[in-house]
Amino acid sequence: MPTETAERDAVSRILEAARRLFAEQGFDAVSMNAIADAAEVSKANIFHHFKNKDELYLATLKAACVSSCAQIERFDQSAGGFEQRLARYAAEHLQNILDNAQVTRLIQRDLLENGPQRGRQFAEQVFGQTFARLVEILRVGQRRGELRQDVDPALVALMVIGSNLTFFQAREVFRHFPDVTFAESPETYSRMAVDIVLHGMLPRGRTENERD
Amino acid sequence: MPTETAERDAVSRILEAARRLFAEQGFDAVSMNAIADAAEVSKANIFHHFKNKDELYLATLKAACVSSCAQIERFDQSAGGFEQRLARYAAEHLQNILDNAQVTRLIQRDLLENGPQRGRQFAEQVFGQTFARLVEILRVGQRRGELRQDVDPALVALMVIGSNLTFFQAREVFRHFPDVTFAESPETYSRMAVDIVLHGMLPRGRTENERD
DNA sequence: GTCTATACAGGGATAGAC
DNA sequence: GTCTATCCCTGTATAGAC
Numbered sequence: 001m002p003t004e005t006a007e008r009d010a011v012s013r014i015l016e017a018a019r020r021l022f023a024e025q026g027f028d029a030v031s032m033n034a035i036a037d038a039a040e041v042s043k044a045n046i047f048h049h050f051k052n053k054d055e056l057y058l059a060t061l062k063a064a065c066v067s068s069c070a071q072i073e074r075f076d077q078s079a080g081g082f083e084q085r086l087a088r089y090a091a092e093h094l095q096n097i098l099d100n101a102q103v104t105r106l107i108q109r110d111l112l113e114n115g116p117q118r119g120r121q122f123a124e125q126v127f128g129q130t131f132a133r134l135v136e137i138l139r140v141g142q143r144r145g146e147l148r149q150d151v152d153p154a155l156v157a158l159m160v161i162g163s164n165l166t167f168f169q170a171r172e173v174f175r176h177f178p179d180v181t182f183a184e185s186p187e188t189y190s191r192m193a194v195d196i197v198l199h200g201m202l203p204r205g206r207t208e209n210e211r212d
Numbered sequence: 213m214p215t216e217t218a219e220r221d222a223v224s225r226i227l228e229a230a231r232r233l234f235a236e237q238g239f240d241a242v243s244m245n246a247i248a249d250a251a252e253v254s255k256a257n258i259f260h261h262f263k264n265k266d267e268l269y270l271a272t273l274k275a276a277c278v279s280s281c282a283q284i285e286r287f288d289q290s291a292g293g294f295e296q297r298l299a300r301y302a303a304e305h306l307q308n309i310l311d312n313a314q315v316t317r318l319i320q321r322d323l324l325e326n327g328p329q330r331g332r333q334f335a336e337q338v339f340g341q342t343f344a345r346l347v348e349i350l351r352v353g354q355r356r357g358e359l360r361q362d363v364d365p366a367l368v369a370l371m372v373i374g375s376n377l378t379f380f381q382a383r384e385v386f387r388h389f390p391d392v393t394f395a396e397s398p399e400t401y402s403r404m405a406v407d408i409v410l411h412g413m414l415p416r417g418r419t420e421n422e423r424d
Numbered sequence: 425g426t427c428t429a430t431a432c433a434g435g436g437a438t439a440g441a442c
Numbered sequence: 443g444t445c446t447a448t449c450c451c452t453g454t455a456t457a458g459a460c
Contacts, residue, residue, distance in 0.1 A: 010443075026325060028240030031435055042445050047437065049443090083414075105324060111384065112321055113238055119384025127385060135391045147413045154391040155404050156413050162378030163371060170374065172323065172331025173339060179347045179366040192367050200412030201359045201368050202295075222425080243453055254427050259455065261425090 011049050013039040018060045023102035026109055027057055061110060064103040065126045082146040083198055086160070089134075091190045094164040098186060104168060131157060156197065163193045223261050225251040230272045235314035238321055239269055273322060276315040277338045294358040295410055298372070301346075303402045306376040310398060316380060343369060368409065375405045 017038035021030045032053060036043040050056040078085055097104050110118055138153035147156070167189050175183040182189040229250035233242040244265060248255040262268040290297055309316050323330055350365035359368070379401050387395040394401040 026238075026240070028238065032437085033435070043436090044438080044446080045444055053436070108381075109321075109324055111381070112317060112324070113241075115384050120388050123385045123388035128389065131386070131389055132391060145415065148411075148415050151408065151413050152393070152404060154386075154389065155394065155401070156408065158378065158382070158386060158392070159375060159405060159408060162375060162382065165378060165382075166370065166374030169320075169323070170370070170377075172327050173335045174343070174366075174370060176332050176335035177340065177343055177366065179344060180370070181364070182367065189367070192364060193371060196363065196368065196371060196412070197408060198412050198414050199360075200408070200410050201363050202410050203357065203360050244455085245453070255454090256428080256456080257426055265454070 010039070010041050010045060014041060014046055014049065014056070015060060015063055018056055019064055019106070020102065022057060022060055023064075023106040027113070061106065064100075064106060065122075069126065069130060082141050082144075085137075086198070087191065087194045090160050090164065090194045091187065093161065094167060094186050094190045097164055097168050101168070104165075108165075108169065131161075134161075159197055160194070163197070164190070167193075222251070222253050222257055226253055226258055226261065226268070227272060227275055230268055231276055231318070232314060234269065234272055235276075235318040235321075239325070273318065276318055277334075294353050294356075297349075298410070299403065299406045302372050302376065302406045303399065305373065306379060306398050306402045309376055309380050313380070320377075320381065343373075346372075371409055372406070375409070376402070379405075 014035065018030075018035050021035060021038060032043050032046055035056075036046055039046075046056065050059065078088060080088070107122070111122065134157045135153050138147065138156055141147050142149065142151075142153060147153075167186065171183055174180045177183075182192065226247065230242075230247050233247055233250060244255050244258055247268075248258055251258075258268065262271065290300060292300070319334070323334065346369045347365045350359065350368055353359050354361065354363075354365060359365075379398065383395055386392045389395075394404065
């Protein structure tokens with residue numbers, strides 16, 4: 001009588017279906033009917049486990065975030081010099097974003113739609129720890145003289161993360177720019193972007209020598 | 213009998229109301245009723261001018277893009293050295309994004325939802341020229357030896373624009389990070405970010421000297 | 425061109441049996 | 443916990459008068 005395929009409990013099936021559909025289509029475009037069908041559960045059953053559509057959505061976001069952050073957390077302290085460690089972190093981070101494209105999109109979408117309120121929630125409950133840790137790593141490097149004394153570690157952290165988000169987000173656009181050669185190679189992009197953040201785009205030593 | 217306020221034609225009132233509402237709430241969340249109310253026009257009238265909701269939405273996007281790009285086009289060639297010019301461009305660009313927050317959000321949202329197809333349209337019809345021009349400026353600077361020979365101008369262009377988009381997009385989140393001090397000051401952010409892209413975060417001359 | 429009125433579909437949520 | 447059946451509302455779109 002019961003179907004052959006792995007059934008698990010209804011709740012996890014619902015959450016998984018909801019995550020996929022919300023990420024693909026956004027909050028409004030996904031109906032409870034669609035989720036029920038995808039999860040192979042009756043609609044009423046969803047309402048039994050989740051008070052309403054919003055509660056299900058929040059639960060979905062929450063679950064998605066912890067899994068995403070867990071992957072980031074694996075990065076802690078690794079071997080190598082400062083430059084190598086940062087480059088490796090950036091590359092891993094970008095890969096993580098691309099691997100979890102659905103979740104990334106879901107979060108971006110939610111942020112775009114719910115602005116201020118969600119911003120605070122995300123900052124406090126989700127990204128806060130990870131960001132603070134990255135800043136702390138940079139601060140330690142700064143104390144050791146491994147980066148300039150007059151840069152803001154928080155800004156550097158944001159630029160590393162932000163450049164990765166930019167790649168993910170704008171890729172579909174700059175993929176069609178004739179000048180852009182790195183659209184198909186996240187590794188190349190990450191390497192070049194970190195190089196800029198590390199060394200800048202000016203000729204080396206230029207700022208200390210004369211101009212011509 | 214006619215109202216005192218500037219009436220203009222129904223079409224432009226509809227487009228303006230639609231732009232505002234779509235930007236604020238997204239495609240699905242905005243009903244034709246709401247647009248009709250905001251534009252002070254009957255719902256049926258909207259359907260008279262636009263075949264359906266999608267057509268109205270596309271018309272809205274198109275109108276928003278040309279006005280946005282027109283402002284960017286004002287930047288062409290300005291006085292000053294390479295570093296100053298780039299810094300000024302970045303600051304203006306960020307200001308432009310913040311001034312046209314609604315349009316920016318609308319485009320981001322659309323890109324997020326319609327991915328590949330829109331990406332191509334945007335690349336070819338909207339951002340292509342502007343991006344190509346920025347790259348060309350950088351290339352000229354590179355030929356003059358004003359920036360490193362081994363950096364990709366397209367990547368630099370993307371990092372300048374991308375760091376501004378990151379500010380706009382992630383602001384509501386990092387505003388609540390205790391480490392971040394620049395959330396309320398786009399000018400400060402722009403200045404610091406351009407500084408990193410120009411000079412890098414490593415101690416000056418470090419890469420050419422010994423390590424300790 | 426613009427309105428009122430209305431048809432029609434789909435979505436969120438509940439009741440109550442099993 | 444899970445289902446079937448149903449209620450009510452909102453939203454898109456159209457018909458037809460002015």
